Amino acid sequence: MTPSVPIPTIIDTNTFPAKPVQMDGVKGATIREVITARDGAPNFAMRVFEVEAGGHTPLHSHNYEHEVYILAGQGELHTAEGPKTFKAGDAILVPANAEHQFRTLGDEPMKFICLIPIEQNCAR
């Protein structure tokens, strides 16, 4: 038997099926779980979120971090210190136990990547 050689996987996130985020306190958000344990990812998972204009993720906190990159749009991040604005091209570290909510600003939808430790998933 030939030992298998690990090969990179390329995922077209734009054709990947998006699912509505079903959590209390969410409005107009979808998720694509593009890299997860299912793909053999050992440590962290990548999700792509889209939030329609006027929409938001839940206001919550949990015992693990988010690492986020804003792909499109702009918004307001709810924090325990009050709101902070963000825009496309910003990276955001949400530490464990930090209260957070992503809200759109303006008339455009917002799109972002959000990575989490592999064993966690607050959006499932």
Added chain:
Amino acid sequence: MTPSVPIPTIIDTNTFPAKPVQMDGVKGATIREVITARDGAPNFAMRVFEVEAGGHTPLHSHNYEHEVYILAGQGELHTAEGPKTFKAGDAILVPANAEHQFRTLGDEPMKFICLIPIEQNCAR
């Protein structure tokens, strides 16, 4: 003493200083280490790479994974199975020990996010 409350950090990656990637086999690539252990990230680190037209990252492999999101441009990923093309909006899982090299295609620069386990950094 009041216990400190964790607060999210927003990083403007476009004004974050880029450094040339200095590795054997690299051509025309810069790195921005936008979220690392320095920021208190516990599990994984986020870097933003830019590769000029005609440039590439090193052809190599290592014992940890990459999770990549292509922000702009298009390219060819060298794998042990041969080249695979990718474009903006694609996510890529490079498993541990998989040979890989990101090469630009066409006349445009390429920009991508690459996440790694926090204790690793092949570009330093």
